[in-house]
Amino acid sequence: xxxxxxxxxxxxxxxxxxxxxxxxxxxxxxxxxxxxxxxxxxxxxxxxxxxxxxxxxxxxxxxxxxxxxxxxxxxxxxxxxxxxxxxxxxxxxxxxxxxxxxxxxxxxxxxxxxxxxxxxx
Numbered sequence: 001x002x003x004x005x006x007x008x009x010x011x012x013x014x015x016x017x018x019x020x021x022x023x024x025x026x027x028x029x030x031x032x033x034x035x036x037x038x039x040x041x042x043x044x045x046x047x048x049x050x051x052x053x054x055x056x057x058x059x060x061x062x063x064x065x066x067x068x069x070x071x072x073x074x075x076x077x078x079x080x081x082x083x084x085x086x087x088x089x090x091x092x093x094x095x096x097x098x099x100x101x102x103x104x105x106x107x108x109x110x111x112x113x114x115x116x117x118x119x120x121x
Contacts, residue, residue: 001067004049006083006114012048013041014110017103026097028074030054030062030076037096037106040066040077045080052077088113 003009007057015045016022022043023034031040042064045051052066063071068079076089084092095109 001050003051003066003082004045005077009041009045009049009083010110010114012044014107016040016044017107018112022103024096024103026100028062029064029072035073037092038084039074040103041084108111 004012005073016119017037017040021089022040025034025036025039026032027036029036029040029042035043042052042054046053046064055063055065055071057063057071059071064077065071066077066079075093076084081089092109093106095106101109
């Protein structure tokens with residue numbers, strides 16, 4: 001399965017961030033407390049588009065694995081850089097982990113950074 005196009009994946013990600021269905025955590029894509037904002041993206045890619053899967057290592061640490069990468073634990077697997085530029089990824093990690101911005105605020109940042117995707121929605 002190929003990585004979904006940004007025009008499909010970004011709106012689904014923002015909707016998931018705003019849904020209230022995800023608990024927020026820091027410093028990892030997913031842990032027993034919830035997801036970081038990038039973990040929500042991975043979860044949406046997996047559940048809604050069949051791209052990638054969650055993986056738990058022998059120590060119980062949860063990571064995300066795509067068809068083209070090994071398991072990653074705290075940032076996006078490389079294929080996602082076609083959807084989320086590295087500078088935005090860094091900004092979102094900072095907002096989620098260091099600033100503690102909630103998912104609704106992060107969703108607004110994503111909308112602002114990708115107006116071409118959201119202008120017709």
